[in-house]
Amino acid sequence: MEYILETKGLTKKYGRLTALNNLDLTIEKGMVFGLLGPNGSGKTTTLGMILDVTRPTAGGYEWFGKAPHADSRKKIGAILETPCFYPYLSAARNLHIVAKIKECPTSRIDEVLTEVGLIERKNDPFKTYSLGMKQRLAIASALLADPPVMILDEPTNGLDPQGIVEIREIIQQIASSGKTIVLASHLLDEVQKVCSDFCVLRKGVKLYQGSVEEALSDQKTIEVATADLNQLEEALNNLSGIKNIEKQPDVLSLTTENGLTTEKINSFLFEKGLTATHLSRKGGSLEKQFLKILNEND
Known part of the structure; x- marks a missing residue:
């Protein structure tokens, strides 16, 4: 090194x-x-x-x-x-x-x-x-x-x-x-x-x-939305690689694992007859992590 x-x-x-x-x-x-x-x-x-x-x-x-x-x-x-x-x-x-x-x-x-x-x-x-x-x-x-x-x-x-x-x-x-x-x-x-x-x-x-x-690895999420969020959430509950689903007003925020990608999610939804109106990866916030580090060391 x-x-x-x-x-x-x-x-x-x-x-x-x-x-x-x-x-x-x-x-x-x-x-x-x-x-x-x-x-x-x-x-x-x-x-x-x-x-x-x-x-x-x-x-x-x-x-x-x-x-x-x-x-x-x-x-x-x-x-x-x-x-x-x-x-x-x-x-x-x-x-x-x-x-x-x-x-x-x-x-x-x-x-x-x-x-x-x-x-x-x-x-x-x-x-x-x-x-x-x-x-x-x-x-x-x-x-x-x-x-x-x-x-x-x-x-x-x-x-x-x-x-x-x-x-x-x-x-x-x-x-x-x-x-x-x-x-x-x-x-x-x-x-x-x-x-x-x-x-x-x-x-x-x-x-x-x-x-x-x-x-920021534990902050990375995927946001996804379809015309019917309830139907989307029900479908995603059967997709492996999702640790948590957080329901927001217009989208579902997914915490993922095992390398689950937006491409895999899109393919899964297509197979289920659902069309994603929104699908993007969020990288997390250093500000949020910074405050977490400070709080953990109080």
């Missing part, structure tokens, strides 16, 4: 306050990993320590299977807090400065600006950018050295719905290139749409770690 990041007993205290307590975390290559938790749960504290911005009180971490060092830090592109650029300089000029600081070639500037959708505004001053555009430029800056790992702290914070969609699509595009992404957020719907794995923090303590798919 190739771990990109592994933390062992990572702890941070500020006097009597324990911001992070004994965090053990493993993130594998290619994951889009979400750090979830309410405000004050330790997400930003965790990112600050693994980026060597904040010193741990106890415990430690490894990048790429080794103790952190200057070379490993060069393999990480990060955005923490508010994007900070020179307001009167253009996006292109700001990225030239970033390239000098990072000691990386300027040849990728147009490429990363294209990737985040800013190439047509490359010569406009940063101060004229919307909040979403500023966030996209920050992502371009993090991508400039072509790092294998990206760390994003609340990348959609404060954005309007259109800006959130734009950042989500950029993250999905970056992930499809094979990069490993660590994403801290409290927007659970967005995390569900982009992350492969996640952990839940509360008051500095890890409550859960696993894949999004596994976490």
